[in-house]
Amino acid sequence: METLVILVDRNDNQIGLVEKLEAHRKALLHRAVSVFIINSRGEWILQKRAHNKYHSKGLWTNTCCTHPLPGESEQESASRRLMEEMGIQCTLKKLFTFVYKEKLGNGFTEHEYDHVFLGVSDSIPVMNANEVETWMKISFDKLHQHVIDHPELYTFWFKEIYRKVNAHIMNGKNEF
Numbered sequence: 001m002e003t004l005v006i007l008v009d010r011n012d013n014q015i016g017l018v019e020k021l022e023a024h025r026k027a028l029l030h031r032a033v034s035v036f037i038i039n040s041r042g043e044w045i046l047q048k049r050a051h052n053k054y055h056s057k058g059l060w061t062n063t064c065c066t067h068p069l070p071g072e073s074e075q076e077s078a079s080r081r082l083m084e085e086m087g088i089q090c091t092l093k094k095l096f097t098f099v100y101k102e103k104l105g106n107g108f109t110e111h112e113y114d115h116v117f118l119g120v121s122d123s124i125p126v127m128n129a130n131e132v133e134t135w136m137k138i139s140f141d142k143l144h145q146h147v148i149d150h151p152e153l154y155t156f157w158f159k160e161i162y163r164k165v166n167a168h169i170m171n172g173k174n175e176f
Contacts, residue, residue: 005030005067008113012097017070024055027101027109030067033078034157035117036165037063037088043137045125047086049155050133055104058133061155062162063088065114074115082119086135087126090119095168102156116161118168140166 005023007016008031023030037045047064051057064085068077078092095118101111125135138146147154147162 012113024108027111029111032067032112032114033074034065034114035063035078035082037119037121039122047135048133055108056155059155061158078117085128085131088121088123090121092117092119
């Protein structure tokens with residue numbers, strides 16, 4: 001069964017639908033969602049992408065990410081995927097959006113209009129092994145140093161935004 005993604009313009013207006021792999025092969029701008037979860041101690045919950053993923057396999061990244069389905073809001077998509085990948089339910093707050101484009105080296109390009117969400121949960125993740133190899137909880141300071149020392153271990157989009165997410169957390173913008 002083919003998965004459709006929502007094509008958008010630079011203002012996030014929907015301009016069509018296309019099969020997900022085609023969007024990534026042709027570098028078409030499409031809507032995406034990235035979810036970051038922290039626990040009550042401020043530790044970040046990260047996942048390591050499964051090795052069967054078609055891109056960025058085996059890399060550390062935010063708690064989960066996905067593409068909204070046609071007719072699904074970004075908020076609904078974020079909550080759905082958080083449960084599907086990590087077995088976590090919690091309130092999510094939208095922080096910001098950003099656009100990025102990155103060649104992945106395997107004939108795919110990520111070109112996404114990404115909606116970034118934050119949630120707080122002390123739930124222990126229940127990983128979907130088709131999506132997630134493992135997970136960890138880590139303080140921002142240790143994470144930041146690890147990204148500096150080993151950037152090749154993290155997804156492109158994560159490296160682009162994790163400091164901005166932390167600024168929202170530190171400024172108390174994670175109030176729900």
